[in-house]
């Protein structure tokens with residue numbers, strides 16, 4: 395869900411007057427995904443399926459294709475309508491009122507929201523200064539009421555990826571279920587899926603919204619130990635249509651094309667980080683994702699608003715533990731990033747000379 399943090403009016407006013415000139419770099423969508431290729435592949439799927447029928451064989455094909463992609467057994471894979479939907483079901487399955495879930499901070503805001511909606515308590519543990527997991531502190535904060543631990547890796551918004559060693563230590567040292575959110579894994583240094591399925595208390599949640607450029611499709615999946623995957627699959631309603639299943643299988647069979655988009659994002663990310671880092675008063679965090687988070691010496695709110703007023707929508711993260719008040723920008727096409735960088739330079743010049 396997009397949020398414009400109180401600047402909605404400003405955004406709406408601007409987008410009404412300058413609709414086509416607004417550049418949206420706030421939601422970590424993937425502009426590099428070739429829309430014509432996606433549409434053509436979707437049409438191939440549409441021609442192939444018979445939507446009048448329930449088709450369990452397509453579900454099987456889907457799980458098999460995802461299993462091959464993740465290098466795990468098909469029995470370890472489950473699917474749903476986006477990773478947010480799956481995370482919500484994990485929460486509903488494992489937490490009741492009075493239970494506790496733990497999340498690292500800063501991290502994806504959605505965990506806190508969903509846990510509280512469930513009537514459970516959320517305990518937060520800050521990352522270390524170097525942004526690594528504070529495994530000791532997480533374990534110290536666990537009790538027999540702690541049922542879930544959220545580890546987003548690569549992490550939104552810090553952009554870094556955590557080591558398998560740390561995730562494994564957490565799983566082996568407590569009885570809570572470790573929920574590893576790998577929404578951005580394709581842009582990073584690989585997945586923990588094939589190792590995670592060996593453990594009884596890890597579920598890895600993934601999505602087609604980022605690397606595959608399909609935020610609007612609403613398709614997510616998870617990998618877990620066979621017993622856990624089958625238990626979860628029983629409680630998660632089957633919301634993935636035959637059409638979407640067939641489309642996803644086709645895309646996985648053409649992964650070389652998707653890989654090309656991922657490489658383009660990584661190349662452009664490197665350029666964006668370098669140019670951002672060359673600006674005075676800006677500290678850029680390394681990124682294993684399709685966004686770049688940066689801290690400004692000065693008034694981040696004003697810079698954010700200045701960009702918004704000029705039609706550049708990025709994410710104002712607000713003041714966060716460990717990293718302070720940061721802004722986050724999606725890696726867009728080079729022309730979008732150049733526009734953002736030029737406008738940022740102009741807004742900062744005006745702000746800092748005022």
Ligand SMILES: Cc1ncc(COP(=O)(O)O)c(C=O)c1O
Pocket residue numbers: 421422475476477478479502546550575577600601602603609613614
């Ligand atoms: C870390 C993280 N997890 C999950 C999601 C939600 O993804 P989906 O579109 O699959 O629900 C997002 C969306 O931005 C995200 O940043």
